[in-house]
Every structure is written in C-alpha cells, then in structure tokens.
Amino acid sequence: MDPIILGIESSCDDTSAAVIKGETILSNVIAGQKVHEEYGGVVPELASRAHQQNIIPVVHKAMKDAGVVPSDISAIAFTRGPGLMGSLMVGTSFAKGFALARKIPLIEVNHLQAHVLAHFIQEPGSKHEVPKFPFLCLLVSGGNSQIVLVRDVLKMEIIGQTIDDAAGEAFDKCAKVMGLPYPGGPLIDKLAKEGNPTAFEFAKPRIANFDYSFSGLKTSFLYFLRDHIKNDPDFVAHHREDLCASLQKTIVDILMDKLVAAAKKTGIKEIALAGGVSANSALRQAFLDGQEKYKWNIYIPKFSYTTDNAAMIAITGFFKYQRKEFVGQDVAPFARMVL
Structure with a gap:
C-alpha cells in the first residue's frame, strides 16, 4: 500500500500543508499573508508570527x-x-512535534529540489506525463534562478545560476521603482499584455557559461527611468504598459538564451520549468516557442504548483520515504541551502 505523506511548507510567507498518497495528491492548502503588502516586501518577523497563527488550521484543513x-x-x-529562518523554524517545529507524537518518520526537504519534483505530482483520476531522465529544469523564483541538470529524482546538479540577483527579485524591484505594489511580478505580467515588448531596450549581461546576472538590468532600468523622468515627470504613468512589456521581454530573453545554450551543449531535449516565476505568461510562451523551434519535450507545471506549496514538499517526501531517508529530532532548519 502506498504511504500517506503529510507535507509542510513554511519557507517564506505562505503557510501550506498537503497530503499525498504515493504520487497522487489528496489535498494542498495554502494560506497567504496580506500583512506584507503595505511594506513592499516580506517582513521576516511578521511572516514567522503569521505562520504560527496559520499552521494548525492549515494542517487541519489539509487532512x-x-x-x-x-x-x-x-x-x-x-x-x-x-x-x-523564523518561518522555517515554525514548520520544522510543527513537523518534529507531529512526528514525535505519532511515532512516525521525519523527512527533511530542500525547497529548491521540491520545486523541480513538483512535475511528478499526479492528481486523482488522471495521469499526466512526467519528465524523462535526464532533463534540464529552469528553476526561477524570487530568490533563485538556476538551470538544473536532473539525472534522477534525488540526483540533481546546478549547471548555471545567478551570480547576484534572481529573476523574480528583478521583477519585484523594478516594479517598486515604477511605484507598483508588492508583489510586482504578477502585476508586470498583467500590464505587459497591453504593452509593446520592443518599445524600450535594457541592458543584458554578458556572463560566462550558463550563469545569470540581473543586478545590471535593475541598474539599467533605474537609470533609464531617472533620465526620462527629468524630461517628463509623468513618464512612468504615460508608458507603464510598454515599460512592463519591455522589461518582461528582457528578463525572459536572458533566461531563455542561457537555457537554449545549455540544452544545445548537453544535447538534452527534455526541458522543464519550475518556481514562482514559472507562472509568468511570457516565460510560458517562450517554452512553447522552444518546443516548436528546438523540438523540445517541455513540461510546465500547473499554476497551483508554481508558487510555494506543500504538495511539492509531500512528493519529495514520498521519494525520500521510499529510500528511507529520514532525519532525527535534532534536525535544524538552514536559511541557506543548495541542491
């Protein structure tokens, strides 16, 4: 009989719990935190307090x-x-207490690895195709931009990553410069649909190998606005849609150029997308274009599995359960972890 895994996700500002039986998801509950909107970003102390309030109700509803x-x-x-760290401690403490009370195994999960493995979540009554090994995964979020070579469910290698800022961070910080509310990424995506993606040009970095850099783009965008606002104080208001469309195109082009290069170098045509920024419509379209142009087999996750969620933690827990990769009660969270 397939094991039933309870997954807990509390890495940032979403409290989530999910239940999975084997590879089939039974529930996936997420509680967001509106408290951060007025601050223009996540406030760690407020996030950890909200997790403490949310975790019991979220787990109860998931079960x-x-x-x-x-x-x-x-x-x-x-x-x-x-x-x-504060957010992770809430989820870790709950999991340890639950495991101790029920006398069941405790499984630690790397959040980044879980984003990649979200592609293997199956839903009741249907069976979707999953990536074949080896495959490349473009993992893009607010804190990470990586190209991951996935050889097996628990065997992954980063072959390219950002040397400074992540793509999601670039979206949010450029949105803030334009006076858009937090989180800015989804709003830029929405406004970009009404704009011209070739209206403006912004700097693209020249980084070796398959690595990324987005700090230069942010600086270029800031200086571009500063120079134009001198002549037209309402420049942003007059060109908001075009600015969003041009910025989005630049970020997507940077991401895809490196991914294409990595695919050509490795000869791999199984290409997956993961992470919060994978919800971006332009990036999803770029994957569809890549499928047509390069004959890729592409894998794009459902929107519900792109942002931070416990379903991806639960599926990773299932694979680790099969291998009996358990941890003890002395386990501690780490704010910084790599694949």
Missing part, C-alpha cells in the same frame, strides 16, 4: 480535505531550507 486522520499518516515531510 480534512484529504479524508485522513493523524493515524493514517505514514511520515511527515517539511521544508528545512532555504528560506527565512
């Missing part, structure tokens, strides 16, 4: 939606890192 009770749970998987 209720899945139709299971605590005694049905075979193991509990939790995000160990990377993330905000």
Whole structure:
C-alpha cells in the first residue's frame, strides 16, 4: 500500500500543508499573508508570527480535505531550507512535534529540489506525463534562478545560476521603482499584455557559461527611468504598459538564451520549468516557442504548483520515504541551502 505523506511548507510567507498518497495528491492548502503588502516586501518577523497563527488550521484543513486522520499518516515531510529562518523554524517545529507524537518518520526537504519534483505530482483520476531522465529544469523564483541538470529524482546538479540577483527579485524591484505594489511580478505580467515588448531596450549581461546576472538590468532600468523622468515627470504613468512589456521581454530573453545554450551543449531535449516565476505568461510562451523551434519535450507545471506549496514538499517526501531517508529530532532548519 502506498504511504500517506503529510507535507509542510513554511519557507517564506505562505503557510501550506498537503497530503499525498504515493504520487497522487489528496489535498494542498495554502494560506497567504496580506500583512506584507503595505511594506513592499516580506517582513521576516511578521511572516514567522503569521505562520504560527496559520499552521494548525492549515494542517487541519489539509487532512480534512484529504479524508485522513493523524493515524493514517505514514511520515511527515517539511521544508528545512532555504528560506527565512523564523518561518522555517515554525514548520520544522510543527513537523518534529507531529512526528514525535505519532511515532512516525521525519523527512527533511530542500525547497529548491521540491520545486523541480513538483512535475511528478499526479492528481486523482488522471495521469499526466512526467519528465524523462535526464532533463534540464529552469528553476526561477524570487530568490533563485538556476538551470538544473536532473539525472534522477534525488540526483540533481546546478549547471548555471545567478551570480547576484534572481529573476523574480528583478521583477519585484523594478516594479517598486515604477511605484507598483508588492508583489510586482504578477502585476508586470498583467500590464505587459497591453504593452509593446520592443518599445524600450535594457541592458543584458554578458556572463560566462550558463550563469545569470540581473543586478545590471535593475541598474539599467533605474537609470533609464531617472533620465526620462527629468524630461517628463509623468513618464512612468504615460508608458507603464510598454515599460512592463519591455522589461518582461528582457528578463525572459536572458533566461531563455542561457537555457537554449545549455540544452544545445548537453544535447538534452527534455526541458522543464519550475518556481514562482514559472507562472509568468511570457516565460510560458517562450517554452512553447522552444518546443516548436528546438523540438523540445517541455513540461510546465500547473499554476497551483508554481508558487510555494506543500504538495511539492509531500512528493519529495514520498521519494525520500521510499529510500528511507529520514532525519532525527535534532534536525535544524538552514536559511541557506543548495541542491
């Protein structure tokens, strides 16, 4: 009989719990935190306090939606890192307490690895195609931009990554410069649909190998606005849609240029997308274009599995459960972790 895994995700500002049986998801509950909007970004102390308020109700709802009770749970998987230390501690402490009370195995999960493995989540009543090994995964989020060579479910190698800022951070910080509310990435995507992606040009970095850099783009964008606002104080208001479309195109071009180069170098045509920025419509379209142009087999996750969620933690926990990769009660979270 397939094990039933309870997954807990609390790396940043979303409290999430999910229940999975084998590879089939039974529930995936996420509680966001509106408190950060007025600050223009996540406030760590407020995030950890909100996690403490949310985690019990979220876990209760996840088990209720899945139709299971605590005694049905075979193991509990939790995000160990990377993330905000205070937030991680809430999820880790809950998982340790649950495992101790139920006398079940405790499974630590790398948040980045889980984003990649979200592609293997199956839903009841349907079976979708999953990536074949080896495959390349473009992992893009607010804190990470990486090209990952995936040789097996738990065997991954980063072959390219940002040397400074991540793509999601570039979206959010450029949005803030334009006076857009947090989080800026989704709003830029929305406004870009009404703009001209070739209206303006911004700097693209020249970084060796398959690595990324987005700090120069942010600086270029800032100086561009500063220079034009001198002549037209309402420049942003007059050109907001075109600015969003041009910025988005630049970021997507940077991401895709390196991914194409990596695919050509490795000869791999199994190409996956993961992470919060994978919800971006222009990036998804670029993947569809890549499928047509380069004959890739592409894998794009459902929107519900792109942002931080416990379903991806639970599926990773399932694979680790199969290999009996358990941890003890002395496990501690890490704010910084790599694949």
